Amino acid sequence: MVIACPKCDWRPGPAALWQCSCAHVWPTFATHGVCPACGRVWHDTQCLACKAWSDHEDWYHDDDGLTVADYLADPARSREDTALPAGK
Ligand SMILES: [Zn+2]
Ligand SMILES: [Zn+2]
16 A cells, blocks of 8 residues: 555655644654544645645555556656646
């Protein structure tokens, strides 16, 4: 199983942390998007790389589910992202 941004394919490492609205900072994929401090459920997760919000479930990718079409589609999406004006 791979955890990656559905928009840019960024893969959060062990040092990747998210901040809850209660100010608690934690690795959100360790708790499936639930803040361990206040119990808030984050149905959407923001990518720390491209800043886009995606459904938390969409971050989980099954290794076996990756098709050639998916693989070829990823670099195309990355190019679209990098083609956006800086700061967008
Ligand atoms: Zn919280
Ligand atoms: Zn991203």
